[in-house]
Amino acid sequence: MEVALNNRTCGDCQLCCRLLPVKDIAKPASTKCKHQKHGTGCAIYATRPLSCRVWSCGWLTDEATATLSRPDRSHYVIDPSPDFIEYEDNETGARTPIPVLQIWCDPKHPDAHRDPALRAMLEENRVISIIRYNNLDAFVLFPPSALTGGQWHEHTSATRVAGHSAAEIANAIQGATMTDHTEGLRRAMLADNQPLHDLAVADQRWTTEELQRDFTVQSFAAPFVVVTRKADGVRGSMEFTHSPRFYFNFVADR
Numbered sequence: 001m002e003v004a005l006n007n008r009t010c011g012d013c014q015l016c017c018r019l020l021p022v023k024d025i026a027k028p029a030s031t032k033c034k035h036q037k038h039g040t041g042c043a044i045y046a047t048r049p050l051s052c053r054v055w056s057c058g059w060l061t062d063e064a065t066a067t068l069s070r071p072d073r074s075h076y077v078i079d080p081s082p083d084f085i086e087y088e089d090n091e092t093g094a095r096t097p098i099p100v101l102q103i104w105c106d107p108k109h110p111d112a113h114r115d116p117a118l119r120a121m122l123e124e125n126r127v128i129s130i131i132r133y134n135n136l137d138a139f140v141l142f143p144p145s146a147l148t149g150g151q152w153h154e155h156t157s158a159t160r161v162a163g164h165s166a167a168e169i170a171n172a173i174q175g176a177t178m179t180d181h182t183e184g185l186r187r188a189m190l191a192d193n194q195p196l197h198d199l200a201v202a203d204q205r206w207t208t209e210e211l212q213r214d215f216t217v218q219s220f221a222a223p224f225v226v227v228t229r230k231a232d233g234v235r236g237s238m239e240f241t242h243s244p245r246f247y248f249n250f251v252a253d254r
């Protein structure tokens, strides 16, 4: 939970602490957090995981959600953490990442995403969203303004839709220096301080000097840098934080 940033406040809500996954404490999505206490909120607030600290609630922080009800009343949580779907061109097979807004829908209220106020907000802002019920079950919701048919489209893939990690977003920027379809995703990552969180759980980190020793830098697309590993010539990307400056999570090209 967060403190209020405007005239909206959490009150007795606590829905984010049930619906969202928290990797740091192995909490699955749509499962009540073991630290969540009725009437008090987070029992470990002062020492809560970094991912809980850096996360922002879309209902509290985004002016575009001003017409929406508090999450425990609307039964969904708007999660500004970046994610994407991939559009595959049928003729060329080229895959293009498209940013989506994550909305965690309470499985006890599976149709909550039909809230007219939510639909109006998504349509007005031409926002494609992914409606998530748990770690895997989800569908992509296209507003009429994003399609030519003039109707809402709920696209349920034959495969289940896991969230993308920063590493997968990194992979999506490979070769994207000419036409960068990931700018929106990367901006959202920076706005959410996601690199700082990813650094906290990274297996290995490099200082600038260590990076120059082990890799040749090709280009920057914050918060990622495209590199070639000197030891074996493998090209890939790494995430980095500005301050303190560290490089981490090397992902080889696919």
Ligand code: SF4
Pocket: 001, 002, 009, 010, 011, 013, 014, 015, 016, 017, 057, 058, 059, 060, 070, 071, 072, 077
């Ligand atoms: S979902 Fe938003 S409003 Fe509800 S408790 Fe979490 S941060 Fe507060």
Ligand code: SF4
Pocket: 001, 016, 017, 018, 022, 033, 034, 035, 036, 037, 041, 042, 043, 044, 045, 048, 049, 052
């Ligand atoms: S650790 Fe605290 S803030 Fe994080 S999900 Fe659990 S109850 Fe919520």
